[in-house]
Amino acid sequence: MYTAHQLQAADYLLKKLGGMPNFPFANENLKLVIEFNSILWYGDFIPFENRTIKQFFIDTDGSIDYQYFYSEGNNATPILEKANSAYLESLPKGNWVMNPYKHIDNLELLFHAVMNIIDNIDIQPDDSPIYPYLLNAKSLDGKLELSFLNIADEKIKVVSLIQVPKEN
Numbered sequence: 001m002y003t004a005h006q007l008q009a010a011d012y013l014l015k016k017l018g019g020m021p022n023f024p025f026a027n028e029n030l031k032l033v034i035e036f037n038s039i040l041w042y043g044d045f046i047p048f049e050n051r052t053i054k055q056f057f058i059d060t061d062g063s064i065d066y067q068y069f070y071s072e073g074n075n076a077t078p079i080l081e082k083a084n085s086a087y088l089e090s091l092p093k094g095n096w097v098m099n100p101y102k103h104i105d106n107l108e109l110l111f112h113a114v115m116n117i118i119d120n121i122d123i124q125p126d127d128s129p130i131y132p133y134l135l136n137a138k139s140l141d142g143k144l145e146l147s148f149l150n151i152a153d154e155k156i157k158v159v160s161l162i163q164v165p166k167e168n
Contacts, residue, residue: 001155002118004045004132005125007032009083010118011045012053012071014161016087017101017110019051024105025163033140033160034151040140041149042162046130053080055130069130079128086121111161 002010014030017023031042046069047055053069071080090113091099104110132152138145 004151005128007045022102029166035157043137044135
């Protein structure tokens, strides 16, 4: 069982890997499938668009503003920084080694590898300012579709990783 924050980190890693040019699932639309209230759902755990994480909020003066979140640098968001560091630590070290993620060509092994990284990160509740929602939530049976599903303070069962067609 996972928290919303752990699933945000997992989704970040899937999207990071999806941006690698030699990754077999490069530019594919990979989604974690969760069980929530006895329904299987998939969607996005981070607001990722055009290779950036961007979240809207209401500013102190009442205007709508947005914030970008980063995995590196002085303004790194702790959850993304931890996920990125754990990914880098998972890579083999030494001469003549290769990035194994560039060779993962099946969803089962990718799911196992990403969730193994997540299982080894100490993610705290205050590490993520990202809203704890499943965005663009869709039931696996296609009967339900929500712009978001609030999963704050829940323990979530992750059941699979799927590849879905990109929407235009």
